[in-house]
Amino acid sequence: MINDDERIALFLDYENLAIGAREGLGVSPFDFGPIADALAERGRVVSRRAYADWSYFDEDRRLLARAQVELIEIPQRLGGSRKNAADIKLAVDAIELAYERGFVTTFAIGTGDSDFTPLVHKLREMDKRVIGIGVQSSTSALLPPACDEFLFYDRLPGVDAHPPVRRSRRREPVAATRAPDPVVVVTEPDPPPEPVLDEPVATTDGDVGRLVASTLAGLQRHADGPVPASRLKRAILRKDPTFDEGDHGFRGFGELLRHLEAERVVELRQGSAQGDPEVAFPQDGSADDDAFALLVDVVRGLAGRDGVQLSGLKDQMRKRVPDFSEKRHGFNSFLSFAKAARARGLVAMEWDDDLADHRLSLR
DSSP, X not given: OOOTTOEEEEEEEHHHHHHHHHHHHOOOSOOOHHHHHHHHTTSEEEEEEEEEOGGGOHHHHHHHHHTTOEEEEOOOOTTSOHHHHHHHHHXXXXXXXXXXXXXXXXXXXXXXXXXXXXXXXXXXXXXXXXXXXXXXXXXXXXXXXXXXXXXXXXXXXTXXXXXXXXXXXXXXXXXXXXXXXXXXXXXSOOOOOOOOSSSOSOOSHHHHHHHHHHHHHHHHXXXXXXXXXXXXXXXXXXXXXXXXXXXXXXXXXXXXXHHHHHTTSOEXXXXXXXXXXXXXXXXXXXXXXXXXHHHHXXXXXXXXXXXXXXXTHHHHHHHHSTTOOGGGGTOSSHHHHHHXXXXXXXXXXXXXXXXXXXXXXXX
8 A cells, every 4th residue: 555655756857758758759849747636646746857958858858847847968978979868867776765765765767768677676675656657669678567557657547648640651761761760759749738737727616626526436446445635635736736715716625625525525424534525436437437428429420431530539529518527536537437438338349540639439
């Protein structure tokens, strides 16, 4: 069971993550927010460091600074290896912190490079828990088994991936005459909207329900036992330190939870400590049934012979039910919600390589 008081030190091999996300997911600039949220569900992040030659990541540098990440400069050296310089500096700093800050219980290493496997082994020898973070397409198969837990960036809630299928098809004629240039994707990324990392998570009454539900879902995925209300509140504050239930019209967190219980977003049970109830999702399933029925109706109305594309389907559902959110039902993404409908036999879903998206149809 994960300790509420887990204290996490985060080290990012930034060039590995940013280029991996850009080439494999079409994400540029790199969005640090999903990593911050995933670690907030696991404990307090007491240190955040990212290593790179920041002259190559000017826009990323500004976004990371707003997210309170310490930027460690690794300048490019003529005739030397910039990659090895960053790797060595990161490893030395991590070991130094492990010795000097005994209160740090967990190290989160953001990289897909197998060169960090010895560092992971050494930290575990020092009785530190190690969480790895990497882009699936650029992560070595040797690294995840060495960690206590490994988070693929692609699967984190909030990651808006757009695999660059179109650009890879453009390079096919070149591959017939010479080896493909591995850095061509880096020089011509599609510019996605700039992520806003320092904007408060909850701004409306509808948003606070989604914030509570998504945080509860994350805690349940990574805990062995019930989730007390006090633990849920701490996790929400780690995601958004400005959170205040008073901003949403409630005098206390307990009153907010009772309101969400009446709306069938959560269910409260007697906890081991007085005044600290256990929080879970409703067990009657009626709210889930309504949400899945809505999905089936929308797919039925939109699907042609080839089915309906996943992208945009959530917007179609919100045209019927404006406050629909999969997070109210414990799913961290709309894709997870669609997969749950497929698992229940309500819809069929398959991947379309040409569209780089899923297609849904009725069974």
